[in-house]
Amino acid sequence: MYLKPIRIPFQVRQFEILFQRLNPDSSKRQNVYSQMSKYLAGFKGEKSLDYPLSFLPPDEYLIFHNLRLFDGVHHFQIDFLILSPYFFLILEVKNITGRVSINNHQMIRSSGQIEEAFPNPVIQNARLKEQLSKWLLLRGCAGIPIQTLVVFSPSKSILQLDLTEQQNHICTSDFLPIRISSLRKQYPRTVVNPNTLHDLSKKLLNEHKDLELDIFKQTGAAAEEILxxxxxxxxxxxxxxxxxxxxxxxxxxxxxxxxxxxxxxxxxxxxxxxxxxxxxxxxxxxxxxxxxxxxxxxxxxxxxxxxxxxxxxxxxxxxxxxxxxxxxx
Known part of the structure; x- marks a missing residue:
């Protein structure tokens, strides 16, 4: 059951609105479009998880899309957080085309003759797990098992995963319900009662704060160019x-x-x-x-x-x- 449904993030709407209202003669228009396209591709990947997540028993899982919390030192953003009485699950979604390989340090996308390097999403998830654990500890909820998955949404990407550790933390979206079912078998005992889940859900919603960009600084566009x-x-x-x-x-x-x-x-x-x-x-x-x-x-x-x-x-x-x-x- 969604407690925070899938909806277009605030910062993505900022790019869309800026592009719609930016003077067509602006020299920054192509830059705005390029950045907007990347954000929209990310959201499209997240939205594609709606179908596989619909196979989860709604009375067992609470789903939050695009949570941004504060651990006392840093803000951290989670594409999807899934709560259950048995374990919590962090999902980091990737919508990438081309051949994708992941080593201990980075993710590399190859498309034709072009190679691009990105941060290793498994390492990113490990950091998110630490931050969420800290956030929970500060609210009196320690000891809850937290699992992470990097989910590649349907695309033309070809995954090359050499390490078993990577394979345990990465899957494609069509395989996601099976992986969650496997985790459910791995954690058969209830560790969080319904009242605690309810209170925790309220805190997650109340403490979420949208990422809000200085959209003009981000893109180099000027306020004077807005129609x-x-x-x-x-x-x-x-x-x-x-x-x-x-x-x-x-x-x-x-x-x-x-x-x-x-x-x-x-x-x-x-x-x-x-x-x-x-x-x-x-x-x-x-x-x-x-x-x-x-x-x-x-x-x-x-x-x-x-x-x-x-x-x-x-x-x-x-x-x-x-x-x-x-x-x-």
Whole structure:
């Protein structure tokens, strides 16, 4: 059973939104596209695990996608964490094409005449195991068996694994249910009671914090290159204009009363959690400060400061509700 379902990570959405709103003439556009493609390929690999994971008994396993926690010194991110009363399992997902070989130090991908080196994912998982163990210890949950697997998603990759130790910690996604079933036989005794699992699950969800990039620093793009305005949900032209309480697209005549919601979410992903009336007014291309003020108050965004110097906080739980509204359009 998913307690944290598979959904596109915050930083991946940052790249998507930046690419959508970046001026087509920007010299950084190709760089943004290249980085975005890598992040999207990683997410595609993670999403592909939804099918093999569906074979797990839902009453036995609790699944968390894309957890990012703090061990007291460092943040650490886990593609999938699976909890059970018998053992915990860390999954690191790889979506790589070509011939893949792994030695004690690194992973090497060969495609044609090109070779690329990557960190050894088995070593990465060993570090994640240590960090998760530390995180659990700090919360009074020591002694729980933790296993790790590097899972290669369906692709045209050809794995070359020479060491038995590597083979024990690596599998393809179609083989994943069998490996988990084997682990279940390896750990037949209950080591965590249901109440502890429930409390621990709440702590995992409460302490998760999305990775949030300084997207302009990451890509070299400039804030001045961002195209402002409200995008039409139908034809996707970034040209809607507001008439009274309705947004109208001049390109296709589509009308909407909530088209600004996606634009507000775009602003959050690009510029951060705080915004002033003037900043949002410029981004939405609305000349009236009173219209934007009513808009911000209607979504109940918290704020600080006096009337003219007020700063609003685009809190993520409110934006999640906004995403759900947009998804129903």
């Amino acid at each position: 402002t305005g409200v995008r039409c949900p139908k034809c996707e032209e970034l040209a809607m204009s507001r008439h009274s309480t309705t947004w109208i697209c001049p390109a296709c005549s589509f009308e909407s009363k909530i088209a600004q919601l996606t634009a507000i979410n775009d602003y959050r992903h690009l510029f951060g959690q705080t915004v002033t009336n003037g900043q949002l007014r410029d981004f939405l291309q609305i000349p009236s400060d009173s219209v934007v003020r009513k808009m911000l108050h209607s979504y109940k965004f918290p704020h600080s400061g006096n009337f003219k110097q007020r700063t609003y906080f685009l809190e993520d739980h409110i934006l999640e509700q906004i995403e759900k509204i947009v998804a129903k359009i």
